[in-house]
Amino acid sequence: MSRDWSTADIPDQAGRTFLITGANSGLGLETAKAVAARGARVVMAVRTPAKGEAAAAAIKAEVPGADLEVRRLDLADLDAVRSFAEGFDTGIDVLVNNAGIMAPPRSLSKQGHESQFATNHLGHFALTGLLLDRLQGPDPRVVTVASLASNHGDVYFDDLTGERRYSATRYYGQSKLANLLFGIELDRRLRAAGNPAKSVMAHPGLSATDLLQSMRPVVRFIGRVLMPLATQPASTGALPQLYAATEPKAEGGQYIGPRHRGEHQGPPVIVRARAEAYDPATARRLWDVSEELTRVRFPLPATA
Structure with a gap:
C-alpha cells in the first residue's frame, strides 16, 4: 500500500455476490453501498427486515440501480442461522461477517450462550461453515470483522457464558478475540485443504457506529457525548473491511486496520493482531468448542 487506499480503488465488482451481515447500519451499510456502487449484487442479512429495507432504499437513493436483496438473519439464534443457510441457494463470492453487538448487560441466547459470544462469534462461525460450499468465483473470500477490543479480552473456556465473572467489556473482548482466532484458523484450514478461498480479517479502529445501542443507558449517553471527539466516520471505518473484501493484493490470513494513532483512525494498512490471536493451540480448542456448540462441522x- 504505497498510498492511501480508498473506495476509488475498489475494482469493478459486476457479476460478484456479497453477503454482508448487519448491512442495515454503520460499517455494514457503508460496505454494502460501496460494493453496490461498483456493480456487485449485495445480500443484506439483517435482524430487522424493516430496517434493512430502509437501508436498501437509502443506498438506492445514492446508487441508482443498486442490486440489493434484504434477508432476515438473527445471528444470536443458531436455529435461525441454519434456516437462513438452508434457504440460501445461490453462490457467494464474498461473505462479510460484520454484524455485532457491544457490551450489553449479561443475557443468554436462545441456545443458552452469552449474547456477545453468540452473536459476534458463534453465529458467524456457523454461518461460514454452512455456506462454505457456496463460495464461488475466481477470488472467493470470507472477511471477518474484529475490533481493537480483542486486545483486552481472552477466551474464558471455563466460563464462556460469564455466569461467574461477567464483565460486558471483557466479554466483548472475548468475542472479538474469538473472531480473530477463527479467521486466522480458517485461513490455515483453507490452505491445508487446497481451497482457493481467502480468510481475511479487518477492524475499523475507533469508528462512529450504532454499536452503542446494546450498551447500558448511562454508557450510551457518555458514548454519544465523547464519540464525535474520538472517532472517525463509519465510511472511513469501513475501509479496512472493504480492502479485505475487494483488493486484489489482499492475502489470506492478513489483518487490515487503520494506519494512524494506534490503529484508531486513518486509511487501511496491514496490521498485526496480538500474539494470542495467532496461537494455533487456542484456535484449535476454540474451533472444536465452536463446532460442538453450533453443531456445524x-x-x-x-x-x-
Missing part, C-alpha cells in the same frame, strides 16, 4: 481438515 466444516468440510476442512484440522491443522497440525
Whole structure:
C-alpha cells in the first residue's frame, strides 16, 4: 500500500455476490453501498427486515440501480442461522461477517450462550461453515470483522457464558478475540485443504457506529457525548473491511486496520493482531468448542 487506499480503488465488482451481515447500519451499510456502487449484487442479512429495507432504499437513493436483496438473519439464534443457510441457494463470492453487538448487560441466547459470544462469534462461525460450499468465483473470500477490543479480552473456556465473572467489556473482548482466532484458523484450514478461498480479517479502529445501542443507558449517553471527539466516520471505518473484501493484493490470513494513532483512525494498512490471536493451540480448542456448540462441522481438515 504505497498510498492511501480508498473506495476509488475498489475494482469493478459486476457479476460478484456479497453477503454482508448487519448491512442495515454503520460499517455494514457503508460496505454494502460501496460494493453496490461498483456493480456487485449485495445480500443484506439483517435482524430487522424493516430496517434493512430502509437501508436498501437509502443506498438506492445514492446508487441508482443498486442490486440489493434484504434477508432476515438473527445471528444470536443458531436455529435461525441454519434456516437462513438452508434457504440460501445461490453462490457467494464474498461473505462479510460484520454484524455485532457491544457490551450489553449479561443475557443468554436462545441456545443458552452469552449474547456477545453468540452473536459476534458463534453465529458467524456457523454461518461460514454452512455456506462454505457456496463460495464461488475466481477470488472467493470470507472477511471477518474484529475490533481493537480483542486486545483486552481472552477466551474464558471455563466460563464462556460469564455466569461467574461477567464483565460486558471483557466479554466483548472475548468475542472479538474469538473472531480473530477463527479467521486466522480458517485461513490455515483453507490452505491445508487446497481451497482457493481467502480468510481475511479487518477492524475499523475507533469508528462512529450504532454499536452503542446494546450498551447500558448511562454508557450510551457518555458514548454519544465523547464519540464525535474520538472517532472517525463509519465510511472511513469501513475501509479496512472493504480492502479485505475487494483488493486484489489482499492475502489470506492478513489483518487490515487503520494506519494512524494506534490503529484508531486513518486509511487501511496491514496490521498485526496480538500474539494470542495467532496461537494455533487456542484456535484449535476454540474451533472444536465452536463446532460442538453450533453443531456445524466444516468440510476442512484440522491443522497440525
